[in-house]
Amino acid sequence: MKGKGRILFVIICFFGFMTNTFAACDYETQVRLATEASNVNVTYEIEREIINANTGQIAPEATDEDVNIDSDYIYQNIIYITIMNITENIYVELIGNDGSSQSIYFNETNEGTLELDGGTGENIITYTVNIRSNDSNCTSDILRTFEFVTPKWNPYSGLMACEGVKEYYCEPYVTYEINMTEGEVLDRASQAKKEETTTPQEEEKKDWWTEWLENNSWFIPTVIGVIVLAGVATTVIIIKRRRSKVI
Numbered sequence: 001m002k003g004k005g006r007i008l009f010v011i012i013c014f015f016g017f018m019t020n021t022f023a024a025c026d027y028e029t030q031v032r033l034a035t036e037a038s039n040v041n042v043t044y045e046i047e048r049e050i051i052n053a054n055t056g057q058i059a060p061e062a063t064d065e066d067v068n069i070d071s072d073y074i075y076q077n078i079i080y081i082t083i084m085n086i087t088e089n090i091y092v093e094l095i096g097n098d099g100s101s102q103s104i105y106f107n108e109t110n111e112g113t114l115e116l117d118g119g120t121g122e123n124i125i126t127y128t129v130n131i132r133s134n135d136s137n138c139t140s141d142i143l144r145t146f147e148f149v150t151p152k153w154n155p156y157s158g159l160m161a162c163e164g165v166k167e168y169y170c171e172p173y174v175t176y177e178i179n180m181t182e183g184e185v186l187d188r189a190s191q192a193k194k195e196e197t198t199t200p201q202e203e204e205k206k207d208w209w210t211e212w213l214e215n216n217s218w219f220i221p222t223v224i225g226v227i228v229l230a231g232v233a234t235t236v237i238i239i240k241r242r243r244s245k246v247i
Contacts, residue, residue: 025138032089037131037143039085040092044118044150046173051076079118079150086112090143093130098123105134121153124175151175156182161189164196 050062053074059066062073083092083104092104094116104114118125131144151173156162162170162185169178169185180188 025135029135029138033133033135033138033143036085036087036090040090040129040131040144041084042081042127042129042148043084044079044081044148046077046079046121048075049078050074076120077153079121081116081118081148081150082113083109083116084113086114089133089135090131091134093128093132095128095130097126100125118150121151121173124152124177125150149175154178156180156185159185159189161186161193165189165192167192 049058050064050067050073051057052059052062053072058078059073067073067075081094083094086092086104086106086109088106091106094100094102094104102116106112108114127148127150129146129148130142132140132142134140152175154169154171154174156178157170157172159170159182167188168174168176169180170189178185
């Protein structure tokens, strides 16, 4: 009996512990955590920085005047990832398909916002964003998950043929692979420029003529009437001439 009593006591204590644990993570707390998780936002911005070509590091002391052929400073576009609205009750897992992984807590942020270096855009990176509970009364199950993509630099955008062309294959940064050769991009960009220079002129003429006709509704009936009268007059003249020749 003593053995059975001890087992029963352990079972009662275990369920008592579990009850207290889950009771602490009540419905109200779960709703609060879900709301905080829904407010988390991730964005990116591309900024041009001046870096030291020797070290590859940003050079805050350099200005635009320092960037020249003879200096060690060059321009470099950098993708900055910003995560916003992190709270003390939640934390963010940022897992990239490039093998990167990072957990971000509130104490690492500036009032809930953290800016990360997303690289120079050599590859398209898809991040899985997991938002987990950091509340001691609740488990760290995923409260929300979504994907976030950063773009890569499109080398074709630097072609002279792409200047002024707004087609996808000429965009500076893209989130998809451009399955085209440089020659194909040159051909399509050149064709797009031709269409941009000819089509607006044709449309302008067409629009002007259409608008004029709409504002001068008398024109078409008048022209038709003139053509009919001219035809009648011509017929009468021809008949009279034939009669005069017979007489």
